[in-house]
Amino acid sequence: MSAIEQGDADDPIVIVGMAVEAPGGIDTLLAFWDVIAEAREMITPLPRDRGWPITELLAVTTRDGTTTVPDAGGFLTGAAEFDPGFFGISPREAIAMDPQQRVGLRVAWKALENAGVDPASVDGDLAGCYLGASINEYGPRADEVNDYSGHRVTGTALGAVSGRISHCLGLVGPAMTVDTACASALSALHLATNAVRDGECDWALAGGVCVMGSPAAFFEFAINNGLSVDGHCRSYSEGASGTLWGEGAGVVVVERLSRAQRLGHRVYAQVLGTRVNHNGRSGALVVPSADAQQQLIEATLAAAKIDACEIGMVEGHGTATPIGDKLELTALANTYGKRGSPVVGSLKTNFGHAQAASGALGLIKTLLCGAAGSTAPTLFSDSPTGAIDWDTTGLRLATKVEPWRPTSGMRYGAVSSFGVAGSNAHAVLAMPALQEPVHA
Template sequence: MSAADSAADPVVIAGMAVEAPGGIDSLPGYWTALAESRDLTGPFPRNRAWPIDRLLSLSQVEGWSQVSDAGGFLDGAGEFDPMFFGITPREAVAMDPQQRVAMRVAWRALENAGINPAMLDGDDGGCYMGVSYTEYGPRGAEVNEYSGYRATGSASGAVSGRISHCLGLVGPTISVDTACASSLTAVHLAASAIRAGDCEWALAGAVCVLGSPAGFFEFSKANALSADGQCRPYSDDANGTLWGEGAGVVVLERESRARRMGHRVYGRILGTQVNHNGKGAPIAVPSTAAQERLIRKTVAAAGIEPALIKMIEGHGTGTAVGDPIELAALQHIYGAAVHPTGDGPLLGSVKSNLGHAQAAAGLLGLIKVLLSGLHGHIPPTRFADNPSRKVDWDSSSVRLAEKLEYWAPRDGVRYGAVSSFGVAGTNAHAIVSMPVLEDIHV
């Protein structure tokens, strides 16, 4: 299909579902929490056999920093109805919870699109899921009651594979690991597959459920973990990131198919791009130059002027190194644009509400943008009252979203952007447009 044909019949988002910390398992619940600027974090789960006393005493070891009893954890991470999905209880226990959570969120995303998940056997649908390994369960090289189920139970590929197997999908089924850029990378691959004719439609999403507290140990040693249990993106008070969990899945298809089948169009995917920092700085250190290149390519692929972007959902991990690097790239492109209304884009990060959900972070941000477009308001980002002094805000029109603000459409459309960056150097960016919808029931 030519570029002109692709623009005339874009890939759209026709359904979505989410699970987030704070007991959130619905789109209305997620939107309300964002609009009310809620803190969705809480103490470490006490039902995962984590060495919590050891975690909280790490700062007593020379060279290690304080670990707070805090994070963004899913209340229902351990809940699952195996028989509903055709899985035996014994096999279900051996499955990484990320597989279980991904299956039920994918099911709800299809229902949200008006699709009966039980009627898809043999359908040419794809499934692209972002996921990272999180050390769930015993080692495979042990003899225990889970032996025989560990291969599929711990494989990252089984996160997407379980979904397609359950639904009977026969299209491309791929799990994606580009660390914290995984979910937007999955969206990019899924949209590209639909445009290329590899599948008629696709599920795209990501999941993160912490099988162990390894990330807290790693970032305590790296002195990059929030000392007080709060993630403060783009704030001058930022003192490190905070780990979280979550899952999000969207249903992608051509707009002509969505209209033909009576599906709602939440948004059009105007452009997605993925790149890498290249060599130079240490692998975990972001690059302003790489992020600028990525954003410019995405804007070009979207075929719009950057001045149309009113909402930016940034990566915003709350680290002293990463945030200023990202801010510089956003300011150079979106902040330098001449905005017709005189108001520049509002920037935020859902990590201020629920922590850093790693592989799922970008999808939680994308769904935030889609819900904002649906409701016509941009929610506040927490801790926006003291912006980082490591960048010059006066030289750019980008500003932090400090309160719930009305989002005026342009010719009946709202435009937003989402960024994600992975610890291994992969960067992903997406631009979506959202038509004004009269019916906001989700």
């Protein structure tokens, strides 16, 4: 009997496939891992090929009370690339489609291939699709008549981010696009695992996607003094001045362990527990709540039936906003830090803040760390924030690649995501220590 089987006699939910796209032309798991393990920063200038008002954007500081908009972010270089014929979509319809639909479809297809599943073979499967995504202001208004009218409703509807995938693959289980802002991807994982556990579907795709159709987020956060002023996302660092926007997509395949064993699928991890909550009435809507985050972590650990001391790695949210990082680290110190000494980090330092997809990228980072048997460094960790006393919190900031020692044949990790509208999501995973190398 495997360590996973011993840990849950009720046929647990497991992750058997994954795929990712990230800034810098990253479209394979191996390339993604190399960037993280080598502590590389994939930040580039703002895109000049999307019709964005770059001059006005960079001059936003002419308005009183605003911060600088840096000429920097984490952008998908392949966001405009798509082969509509391969997916049975006409070129005219493809242009009208939100690029989040195109990228999400492409990454979902790769996740199935990574699981050893032929995407062409799942037509009619009772399978779900749960994708986190937020509105991105792609294209003209739907009431503007042009050559693409007739495809604009499905092209821009958030529901079509997941619906397009289910339609293309022929999946007949639930298809839901989840928008809890930056907590969307982990919220989607929560819904997907519950759906499989409750028998709504035999297996499911879960994750998130973010492609910015406009620079609105840069304007908004500059005006609200929440944007990085130096073009770096310095999560948990003393030099953190604000977040830096990015893009990305990540999708995983979840099913019950018995199904994975029957079909010979590789098991990357068991999803021990997921939970979602809200800050409630705790100050301004956009301000995080350490109390809510602490309650969420405690509830997830209870659902996972695991002690906090077993967690060896926490992939945090790490927005690099001084107040956000302080409150998050306080919640982590009051939970994981009190019982153990986990390594804490955030890949937002590598790629920027991928918004609705951020939790999916953090989830895949954690899975790859578990498979590699090592934790990965966080950039700018040589100067940790002084907002907390690291010597007394029990937390360790990830400063380098270091061995991740298993406990009873498993590596236990956690992932956090927090949304700007007050939603919070957390997941706890158990990864078998003995794994074959991850393939692209």
